[in-house]
Amino acid sequence: MYIRITTHKNKDGTTAQYIQLAHNEWLRDAKRASAKVLYNFGRREDVDIKSLERLADSIHRFIGDEAPKPACGISMPEVRVTTLKERRKTTAMVCDLIASLLSAEERYVEHIPDNLRNSTRCEKAEERVSKLQDALDILEETYSD
Numbered sequence: 001m002y003i004r005i006t007t008h009k010n011k012d013g014t015t016a017q018y019i020q021l022a023h024n025e026w027l028r029d030a031k032r033a034s035a036k037v038l039y040n041f042g043r044r045e046d047v048d049i050k051s052l053e054r055l056a057d058s059i060h061r062f063i064g065d066e067a068p069k070p071a072c073g074i075s076m077p078e079v080r081v082t083t084l085k086e087r088r089k090t091t092a093m094v095c096d097l098i099a100s101l102l103s104a105e106e107r108y109v110e111h112i113p114d115n116l117r118n119s120t121r122c123e124k125a126e127e128r129v130s131k132l133q134d135a136l137d138i139l140e141e142t143y144s145d
Contacts, residue, residue, distance in 0.1 A: 001104060004035065005044065017044040023104040026111045038100045055097070062135060063128075095139050102132040 004022040009015050019041040024033040041047045109125045116122055 001038070001101070004037075018042065019044055019047050021100075023108070025107060028111070036104075038104055039097065062131065091139055091142075095136060098132055098136045098139070102129065102136060105129045105132060 001021060001023045004020045006018045006020065007015050008018065020037045021039040021041070022035045022037050025036045026032075027034050041052075105125060105128050109122065109129060112122050112125070
């Protein structure tokens with residue numbers, strides 16, 4: 001998965017850039033990869049960079065890596081969600097994102113060629129699927145009523 005930037009030229013000659021979370025999916029019949037957009041963040045100038053940094057930190061914590069520190073050495077302040085309504089809303093957004101990541105990883109594993117089924121790449125992908133499913137189950141169980 002990767003962040004992709006697409007450019008659109010408007011009728012007035014200006015350009016607009018859009019930010020997307022994408023994943024390359026192998027098309028067996030066409031024998032080529034195709035980019036599949038998992039999430040549209042919107043116009044580049046409207047993207048909340050700080051929320052993307054927090055998401056990246058969260059993903060690094062989840063997979064067990066230490067999150068990279070900002071190049072300037074300034075640490076991000078911790079964000080606290082105070083009300084139950086805010087927590088549920090935030091949890092729903094995170095669940096949607098994790099479900100998208102899980103779906104993409106499952107499709108990736110499903111389309112791995114037979115000769116790579118026993119490779120470390122496949123094992124790591126299956127491990128990611130398992131961890132994402134566990135995280136999604138925990139979040140859904142924690143906030144279900």
